[in-house]
Every structure is written in structure tokens, then in C-alpha cells.
Amino acid sequence: MAALLFFGLxxxxxxxxxxxxxxxxxxxxxxxMILWLGTGCLGxxxxxxxxxxxxxxxxxxxxxxxxxxxxxxxxxxxxMFVLKISLAVNPLAKGPMVAIASSNSLIVALxxxxxxxxxxxxxxxxxxxxxxxxxTLVSLGGMDSGHFGAVAYAAATMVLFGLxxxLLKIAxxxxxxxxxxxxxxxxxxxGCGVLAFAWHGLVMARLPWLQPSGFGxxxxxxxxxxxxxxxxxxxxVTAGPAGPATAxxxxxxxxxxxLDFGILGHWLPGLKLxxxxxxxxxxxxxxxxxxxxxxxxxxxxxT
Numbered sequence: 001m002a003a004l005l006f007f008g009l010x011x012x013x014x015x016x017x018x019x020x021x022x023x024x025x026x027x028x029x030x031x032x033m034i035l036w037l038g039t040g041c042l043g044x045x046x047x048x049x050x051x052x053x054x055x056x057x058x059x060x061x062x063x064x065x066x067x068x069x070x071x072x073x074x075x076x077x078x079x080m081f082v083l084k085i086s087l088a089v090n091p092l093a094k095g096p097m098v099a100i101a102s103s104n105s106l107i108v109a110l111x112x113x114x115x116x117x118x119x120x121x122x123x124x125x126x127x128x129x130x131x132x133x134x135x136t137l138v139s140l141g142g143m144d145s146g147h148f149g150a151v152a153y154a155a156a157t158m159v160l161f162g163l164x165x166x167l168l169k170i171a172x173x174x175x176x177x178x179x180x181x182x183x184x185x186x187x188x189x190x191g192c193g194v195l196a197f198a199w200h201g202l203v204m205a206r207l208p209w210l211q212p213s214g215f216g217x218x219x220x221x222x223x224x225x226x227x228x229x230x231x232x233x234x235x236x237v238t239a240g241p242a243g244p245a246t247a248x249x250x251x252x253x254x255x256x257x258x259l260d261f262g263i264l265g266h267w268l269p270g271l272k273l274x275x276x277x278x279x280x281x282x283x284x285x286x287x288x289x290x291x292x293x294x295x296x297x298x299x300x301x302x303t
Contacts, residue, residue, distance in 0.1 A: 004248050006229030007102075008255030011083075013222040015094035015256065017215050018087040019264070028088035030208040031219040032081040033196040038223020040190010046183035057184070059177025068171040069181045072164045073188025079160030080226070082153050090150035092266055095257030096138040099276040100154035102250045103131045105286050107162020108169065116170075127286035134279025141272035178234050186227050193223075247287035251280045 014031060021027035050056055060066060079101075086097045106128055112118040139151045171181050200208040210216040233249050253276055260266045268276065 001248060003229045003232035004252045004255060006225040006232060007249055008252035008259065010222045010225045010229065011087075011098045011252060012094065012256045012259045013218050013225075014080075014084055015087045015091055015098075015260070016264070017210070017219060018084065019091035020215070021088070021210075023088045023091055025085060025088055027210060027215075028084040029081070030200075030210050031215070031222075032077075032084045033193055033200070033208050034210065034216055034219035035080055035084075035223035035226065036077050036189045036193030036196065038193075038220040039186050039227045040193050040223070041220075042224060042227035043183050043186025043188075043190050046179075047187060050180075050183065057180055059180025061175040065171060065174055065176050066184065068167050068174070068176070069184035070188050072167040072171070072181075073185040074192065075160050075167070076164045076185065077189045077192040079157050079164060082160060083157040086150045086153035086157060089146050089153060093138075093141075093147070093150060093268070093272055094260050094266075095253045095268060096141065096272045096276040096279075097150055097154040098256050099253035099279040099283075100135050100138060100151065101157040101161060102253055103135065103279055103283055104158045104161035104165060105250065105283060106131050107159055108165045109286065111162065111166040112169065121289055123289035124286060127282050127289055129282075130285060131279050131282030134275045134277070134282055137275030137278060138272055139275075141269055141275055182227075182230060182234060185230075189223075247284040250283040250287065253280060 014035070017031050018028055083097070083101050086101070087094060090097065109118075109120060109124060109128075113120055135151070135155070139148065141147070168181060168185075172178060197207055200206070210219060229249065257268060257273075257276065267273075
């Protein structure tokens with residue numbers, strides 16, 4: 001539930017910034033850069049703790065294992081950037097866009113099926129169809145070009161998030177400590193933020209901070225919440241079954257829509273609402289579906 005809260009607040013903050021910025025894509029890009037820095041701050045704190053405790057980054061079984069969380073950090077940063085664009089293109093459909101992006105478990109399962117030869121049960125295949133049907137309903141919920149563009153960006157986010165979690169899945173199967181992987185992931189996102197700030201400062205001759213400045217601090221807080229949400233999911237799947245924890249955190253689009261209605265007074269049209277709920281139902285069904293083969297000791301971080 002804590003992960004659902006952190007992810008829901010992260011996505012609502014990003015949608016709020018997009019809406020109040022009038023869908024300005026430049027503001028969305030700046031917000032993503034600041035979010036990367038916020039997540040990087042958590043990584044810096046984790047690294048300092050590792051060094052002070054003397055454990056260092058001993059959670060990696062070999063040096064070559066470093067490539068997996070580094071690559072996952074880049075794909076996660078890109079995913080948050082593309083999600084921000086999706087929310088900017090259609091800021092009044094925060095919940096459905098987040099629901100599509102949160103359907104990344106479909107991508108993880110398909111990649112594992114193709115590359116790791118993991119078998120899928122009939123229940124998992126049925127869940128795929130439910131998710132796809134939900135995305136289709138969301139797509140049909142608006143006929144303007146901006147809506148279809150937002151759906152396309154949200155689908156791209158889903159692929160990037162799925163690739164992130166697939167890389168982390170492989171890291172876990174190789175014996176990488178999940179907390180160590182999380183800290184490296186956070187540091188990588190922070191590194192992306194530092195590079196983006198440096199590039200913007202050199203090209204635009206000013207740092208990419210948002211105006212009013214409160215939006216910048218909100219984006220920074222969203223980055224911190226993103227990292228905390230990831231940590232909460234990891235704690236949940238370690239303490240109990242992974243399926244229910246994944247299903248609950250993946251349903252954060254409901255919280256986003258409730259906040260959108262309660263704070264901004266926006267409610268979704270019937271088709272978009274139905275599509276969002278159907279996609280979330282597919283996420284829950286996929287998380288709870290019994291696979292044909294279970295890899296014991298598998299560790300995942302889900303965004």
C-alpha cells in the first residue's frame with residue numbers, strides 16, 4: 001500500500017505539473033530532468049550508507065553484473081521522460097495514461113517467454129488479452145490527435161518500464177542483491193539528471209528549473225517518491241508473495257484518478273474510465289495468475 005501511495009503521488013504530481021504548465025513540452029522535459037535528480041538523491045544517500053557501514057557494493061556477484069542495473073536506470077529514466085510527455089499531451093487523462101504505463105508486467109512476461117523460455121499459463125495469456133482490451137478502450141475514449149498521441153507515448157512508457165524490470169529480473173537471477181541494485185539504479189537516474197542539467201546549461205545558458213519554482217520542488221519530490229515506491233515494492237515481495245504486492249502497486253492509476261477528481265475536479269468519460277479499470281484488472285490478474293514454472297529466488301523491482 002505504501003508503494004501504491006508513493007507511485008500514485010509521483011504520477012499525480014507529474015500530471016499536475018503538465019496540466020498547470022498548459023501541456024508545455026519544454027516544461028515536461030524540465031520536470032523529468034528534475035525528477036531524475038530527486039531519485040539520484042536517494043541513490044547518493046544509499047551509497048553513503050553503504051560506504052559508512054563498510055558493505056560497499058558487495059551485493060554484486062561480479063563486476064560484469066553492474067551493466068544490468070546501469071542499463072535499467074537509463075531505461076527507467078527514459079520511461080519517466082516519455083510518461084511526462086504523455087501526460088503533457090493529454091493532462092486530463094492522467095489515470096488512463098498511468099494505467100497503460102503500469103501494464104508493463106505484460107512486457108516483462110513476454111520478454112521472459114521469448115528470451116528466458118519461461119512458460120506462460122492460460123491465465124497469464126488471458127490477462128494479456130484483458131490488458132490489451134483495456135488499452136484499446138482507453139484509445140477509443142477520445143478521437144482527437146492529441147489523445148492518440150498520449151496513448152502512443154504511454155504505450156512506449158510501458159515498453160521502457162517493462163524492459164527496466166526485465167533487466168532487473170535478470171540481475172536478480174544472477175544473484176545480485178536487490179537493495180544494491182536499487183541504489184545503483186537510483187544513482188544512474190541521478191547521473192542522467194546531472195548530464196541533462198549540464199547539457200541544458202551549456203545549450204540554453206540556464207539551468208532547467210520550472211516556473212513557478214514550486215513546480216520544480218514538486219518534481220524533485222516526485223523523484224524521491226518514485227525511489228521510495230520502488231523500495232517499498234522490493235520490501236513487500238521479500239516479505240510475502242510477489243503477486244499481490246505487484247498487483248496493488250500496479251493499480252496506482254486509481255489513486256491518480258481519485259486525486260485528479262478530489263483536488264482538480266476532473267472525472268473521466270465513461271469509455272476512458274472503463275478502459276482504465278479493465279487494464280488494472282488485467283494487471284491484477286496477471287500478477288495473481290499461477291505460472292507454469294516458478295523460478296525460486298527470483299528478485300524484482302517493479303515500477
